[in-house]
Amino acid sequence: MLMDMKTKLAQLQVFSGYAPTPFDTAVAPGTPQELFEQWLDQAIALQVMEPHVMTLSTVDRENMPDARAVVLLDVTTQGWHFAINMRSPKGQQLDHHPYAALTCYWPELAQQIRLRGPVVPLSADASIADFSRRPERSRAAILAARQSEILESPRDLETAIQGQLYRLSAEPGLISPHWVLFALAPREVEFWQADSNRHFTRLRYRRDGDDQRWERNLLWP
Numbered sequence: 428m429l430m431d432m433k434t435k436l437a438q439l440q441v442f443s444g445y446a447p448t449p450f451d452t453a454v455a456p457g458t459p460q461e462l463f464e465q466w467l468d469q470a471i472a473l474q475v476m477e478p479h480v481m482t483l484s485t486v487d488r489e490n491m492p493d494a495r496a497v498v499l500l501d502v503t504t505q506g507w508h509f510a511i512n513m514r515s516p517k518g519q520q521l522d523h524h525p526y527a528a529l530t531c532y533w534p535e536l537a538q539q540i541r542l543r544g545p546v547v548p549l550s551a552d553a554s555i556a557d558f559s560r561r562p563e564r565s566r567a568a569i570l571a572a573r574q575s576e577i578l579e580s581p582r583d584l585e586t587a588i589q590g591q592l593y594r595l596s597a598e599p600g601l602i603s604p605h606w607v608l609f610a611l612a613p614r615e616v617e618f619w620q621a622d623s624n625r626h627f628t629r630l631r632y633r634r635d636g637d638d639q640r641w642e643r644n645l646l647w648p
């Protein structure tokens with residue numbers, strides 16, 4: 428018998444994974460960067476799939492939210508780094524309104540991490556270095572990008588990439604001026620963890636502006 432959508436969804440589990448280490452907020456480090464690294468190390472050790480993929484949320488000119496996955500490239504005192512094409516919708520959105528959120532959920536560990544705050548471009552040299560370290564086909568794809576425009580035919584994409592590969596073979600040092608490395612410098616970072624008793628522990632780090640001192644609070648689940 429066919430199951431209706433609501434029943435199908437109701438039968439799926441949530442928070443079925445759990446982190447083997449209890450979330451002891453009393454010994455949480457002073458900065459969210461340190462706690463993020465501890466959690467990421469555990470996620471890598473426990474083979475969480477692609478723990479460095481985060482959802483980047485932005486708003487457009489009409490204040491309509493938008494969101495998509497990006498790869499996390501680094502975490503420093505400047506913030507959480509990712510790279511995008513400025514000609515894409517998200518690039519335009521960040522140009523207009525340079526604030527964003529980054530979110531990830533690791534089902535194997537029943538852990539969620541949320542950040543929000545201003546987004547700042549890193550130096551031009553850093554963006555060039557990020558572009559240059561990429562494999563040739565990836566650089567060609569970035570150079571060919573007309574991201575999120577209507578693609579009339581898949582053939583057009585391959586033709587555009589081949590064209591850029593040809594350019595790169597003649598000029599290997601070619602870079603895309605539209606490829607920009609950003610850091611989201613969070614004002615708030617929240618770490619959320621479920622345990623086997625379905626207790627949810629939430630720890631939020633918060634700071635004002637560029638103040639490096641983080642205030643830490645537990646939150647009601």
Ligand SMILES: Cc1cc2nc3c(=O)[nH]c(=O)nc-3n(C[C@H](O)[C@H](O)[C@H](O)COP(=O)(O)O)c2cc1C
Nearest residue numbers: 480495496497498510511512515516517518574575
């Ligand atoms: C797992 C995953 C990782 C991605 N990483 C990036 C990334 O690092 N940078 C990027 O520009 N797009 C990345 N994308 C593609 C974006 O999610 C999105 O489809 C594309 O950038 C167009 O977004 P926009 O129309 O909102 O600008 C990734 C997609 C997936 C599924």
